[in-house]
Amino acid sequence: MEEQTKPIEPLSLSIERSGRGDTVTVVAKLGDEELHRDKMDLNRASDRCRFGRAIHAKLHRFTPTDVESQLLKLLADLQRQEQQREEPPSDDGEEIAALELTRPELIIRHDYAAMIVPRLLRTRTAPDGTWTLYAKSGGKRSASELEPSVVIGDRSLHVHPMPYPPSVADVSELCRWSQASREAWLKGEVRPTxxxxxxxxxxxxxxxxxxxxxxxxxxxxxxxxxxxxxxxxxxxxxxxxxxxxxxxxxxxxxxxxxxxxxxxxxxxxxxxxxxxxxxxxxxxxxxxxxxxxxxxxxxxxxxxxxxxxxxxxxxxxxxxxxxxxxxxxxxxxxxxxxxxxxxxxxxxxxxxxxxxxxxxxxxxxxxxxxxxxxxxxxxxxxxxxxxxxxxxxxxxxxxxxxxxxxxxxxxxxxxxxxxxxxxxxxxxxxxxxxxxxxxxxxxxxxxxxxxxxxEDATPEADPALLAALHELVATQPRVTPGDVLEAARDLDPDAIDEGWTARRVSVVLRRYGLRVVRSHGKRVFKQTAADVAKVAKRYGYEIADGSSTGGEPTDDRVPQTQTEAF
The missing domain is CATH 3.40.50 (Rossmann fold)
Structure with missing residues (x-):
């Protein structure tokens, strides 16, 4: 009588989802008996090799190469399922134009405006986050749950990227429009110009x-x-x-x-x-x-x-x-x-x-x-x-x-x-x-x-210009922007290079409220040394305080009535 051999049971692999991302739990079985399970990323060759060696160590008839081949088939099936889940349903495979895509946070089209607001809804277990789309279309206001497609008249816009459900932290940070104001707007009570x-x-x-x-x-x-x-x-x-x-x-x-x-x-x-x-x-x-x-x-x-x-x-x-x-x-x-x-x-x-x-x-x-x-x-x-x-x-x-x-x-x-x-x-x-x-x-x-x-300057030059103006107005009756330029260049030649002009000096000092006036055909500074020292102190610039910093303008200085701004 011919001896009957027991059939060799094939190795069966299945996948269980394990948290986020690409990590899954792969379960290997022989019939109804679980042989091995492991958390892994099927995309990684090192993970597949580890799983294959573990199976081979328990049953030598299954080589690591054979096991890895089965894992690759599982990966292909998984990717195909993911692709089908992500693709929007389409009856005829119609191509989506780039203009039909919209980001979700602010949607603005002709006679249509919308924005999404994260909200927390009370449930029996824990607060549940949701995105609500507040929209005005053709004079009509509405609030609805954000969907992958937004209908505007006779056409649809596809939302990309579609946001994940908001967390408590998202709502705390991004919900900046109060509930009372949203409800008033929906009723048409708020229409700001x-x-x-x-x-x-x-x-x-x-x-x-x-x-x-x-x-x-x-x-x-x-x-x-x-x-x-x-x-x-x-x-x-x-x-x-x-x-x-x-x-x-x-x-x-x-x-x-x-x-x-x-x-x-x-x-x-x-x-x-x-x-x-x-x-x-x-x-x-x-x-x-x-x-x-x-x-x-x-x-x-x-x-x-x-x-x-x-x-x-x-x-x-x-x-x-x-x-x-x-x-x-x-x-x-x-x-x-x-x-x-x-x-x-x-x-x-x-x-x-x-x-x-x-x-x-x-x-x-x-x-x-x-x-x-x-x-x-x-x-x-x-x-x-x-x-x-x-x-x-x-x-x-x-x-x-x-x-x-x-x-x-x-x-x-x-x-x-x-x-x-x-x-x-x-x-x-x-x-x-x-x-x-x-x-x-x-x-x-x-x-x-x-x-x-x-005409602007870098702030590094400002202290030299203030110091030069302070020194000059303390000793001269009429100080022009050109005078300040020459004196500042002597004080700090690195900050005041050859690209500087008298007009540029006027622009910089004007930011500090130190303006020029016209006198005898020239534009001159009318401030006292005390005025300049006060400005420098306010901005934290240290300048030598001369003996005349507290004095008032002399008769030779520009009269107060001649105040034509530069």
């Missing part, structure tokens, strides 16, 4: 910040610039490029305080002073919003690879579609991943920015507040209710007004090239105001600021 929004922002700036009087437009020009830039943060996806805001000024001039106040009002602020490039591009891609980078002096350190990478991200994020491309691990290999870094950004520092980055900025140079200034003495936390009311108003302003900007043409101005590109978003927002003179005023301020920026 651009005039309302600007007035609210300017009220907060005037309460807390001592803006410098710089030229003919004075502090009002800086205030309008900051207010319009903050409004732009709520509608920036409309524009092909968005200007960065650069807060300049010496130590103690209120840059960090001003940044803090602005951060309380802009759309989705992300504060940072010593961050990494990976944190910047991943955060901007995941959430959008406004990056506020303090102590940006380190961006001039071209020897640091990390700094170079951050600078590259900032340069790319100026234009719509700006991206940071990185190689991300994918099993044993890498794949190219693109991160969206387009957003408004605020930079603050003392010593200036790299030229390529500076050319993308609108500059607001701050100065130290006068001793005893009530604005500088107030705590930014003294009126939280009013602060929330301003944020509520700005969110509602976006939904009510942003679509109008799509068809608003750039106003005529004398600006050209990069200058026109930087200021265009602010001009277009200003044109929505009922007061037409505001637009004319902002255009005039922009032209003056550009001229000032071109």
């Amino acid at each position: 651009t005039d309302d929004a600007l007035a609210a922002i300017l009220g907060r700036l005037d309460r807390f910040i001592e803006l410098p009087d710089d030229g003919e437009t004075g502090s009002r020009g800086h205030g309008a610039t900051l207010a319009l830039w903050m409004l732009m943060s709520y509608c920036y996806p409309i524009f092909p490029a968005v200007p960065y805001l650069y807060l300049a000024g010496p130590a103690g001039s209120g840059k960090t305080r001003t940044m803090d106040l602005i951060g309380r009002m802009v759309f989705r602020p992300m504060f940072s002073s010593n961050t990494t490039a990976a944190n910047v591009f991943r955060s901007l891609h995941a959430r959008g919003g406004t990056l506020l980078l303090d102590e940006a002096e380190r961006l001039k350190d071209d020897r640091s690879p990390e700094v170079g990478e951050i600078t590259s991200i900032l340069l790319s994020g100026y234009r719509r579609g700006g991206r940071a491309n990185r190689l991300e691990p994918a099993g044993d290999s890498f794949r190219s991943v693109s991160f969206d870094v387009f957003s408004p950004k605020l930079l603050a520092c003392i010593r200036g920015l790299p030229p390529a980055l500076s050319s993308r900025c609108i500059n607001v140079r701050l100065s130290r507040a006068a001793v005893g200034s009530p604005r500088a003495a107030r705590s930014l936390d003294d009126s939280p209710v009013e602060e929330q009311q301003v944020r509520d108003l700005l969110h509602a302003w976006m939904l009510e007004n942003a679509p109008r900007l799509i068809d608003t043409p750039p106003p005529a101005s004398t600006l050209a090239n990069r200058d026109a590109e930087r200021w265009e978003p602010l001009f277009r927002i200003a044109s929505l105001c009922s007061d037409e003179s505001l637009l004319e005023f902002v255009i005039a301020h922009a032209a003056q600021q550009i001229e000032t920026d071109q």
